[in-house]
Amino acid sequence: MRVDVVSIFPDYLAALDLSLVGKARRTGLLDLRVHDLRGWATDRHRTVDDTPFGGGAGMVMRPDVWGRALDDVLPAGGAGHLVVPTPSGEVFTQRHAERLALEAHVVIACGRYEGIDARVAERARAAGHRVSELSIGDYVLNGGEVAALVMIEAFGRLLPGVVGNPHSLVEESHGAAGLLEYPVYTKPPAWEGLEVPEVLLSGHHARIERWRRDRALERTAARRPDMVAALDVAALDKADLAV
Numbered sequence: 458m459r460v461d462v463v464s465i466f467p468d469y470l471a472a473l474d475l476s477l478v479g480k481a482r483r484t485g486l487l488d489l490r491v492h493d494l495r496g497w498a499t500d501r502h503r504t505v506d507d508t509p510f511g512g513g514a515g516m517v518m519r520p521d522v523w524g525r526a527l528d529d530v531l532p533a534g535g536a537g538h539l540v541v542p543t544p545s546g547e548v549f550t551q552r553h554a555e556r557l558a559l560e561a562h563v564v565i566a567c568g569r570y571e572g573i574d575a576r577v578a579e580r581a582r583a584a585g586h587r588v589s590e591l592s593i594g595d596y597v598l599n600g601g602e603v604a605a606l607v608m609i610e611a612f613g614r615l616l617p618g619v620v621g622n623p624h625s626l627v628e629e630s631h632g633a634a635g636l637l638e639y640p641v642y643t644k645p646p647a648w649e650g651l652e653v654p655e656v657l658l659s660g661h662h663a664r665i666e667r668w669r670r671d672r673a674l675e676r677t678a679a680r681r682p683d684m685v686a687a688l689d690v691a692a693l694d695k696a697d698l699a700v
């Protein structure tokens with residue numbers, strides 16, 4: 458998979474050399490390139506922004522600079538998926554991560570200030586590219602770079618071969634079950650007077666599975682009533698309804 462990130466702070470993306478995403482880059486599973494938007498500015502000061510039409514506070518990123526950048530990094534023929542991180546986007550979820558992981562080429566345009574001139578996304582759509590304006594949550598960051606890191610980590614770990622044990626991807630929070638993940642424990646079995654739940658040491662797989670599902674249901678009900686409301690009641694078993 459090819460990913461291009463365009464930003465006025467390319468150094469923000471240095472963390473992508475680390476951990477599993479860094480390894481995916483080194484092994485060639487992920488061809489990830491970071492670009493400095495100012496490379497497409499044309500004036501002596503390498504200006505990328507200007508004042509908003511209609512007035513108001515702050516600065517808006519210029520469409521001409523972004524247009525040149527995207528002409529260079531988006532693939533020809535409308536074959537790319539342009540992601541624009543923005544607090545005014547759709548909320549990014551595991552479903553978006555799953556879809557992006559299937560793309561051949563994703564370009565992430567990191568805005569700063571009050572955002573990017575709206576014609577940039579409009580022009581990319583008109584050229585046939587998929588365009589997703591995505592927010593990582595209901596809060597405002599100073600720019601799209603941290604959101605880009607979040608999204609790349611979320612879809613990057615879904616690429617075949619990136620996570621060593623693919624079973625790790627099956628039971629996790631926000632997976633197919635629609636539940637948060639159950640609590641997990643490791644050695645030692647007793648620590649500072651706190652014991653690992655007995656059932657997990659029992660070796661009884663059916664009981665362990667039931668216990669985990671009950672804890673997942675409880676946790677989801679307490680923390681994410683919105684996820685409980687979205688559960689398919691027909692897919693729940695009798696024991697689920699007793700929790």
Ligand code: ADE
Pocket residue numbers: 542543544591592593594595596597598599600601604
């Ligand atoms: N840029 C600024 N705030 C953001 C957010 N919450 N999500 C994505 N991009 C952003």
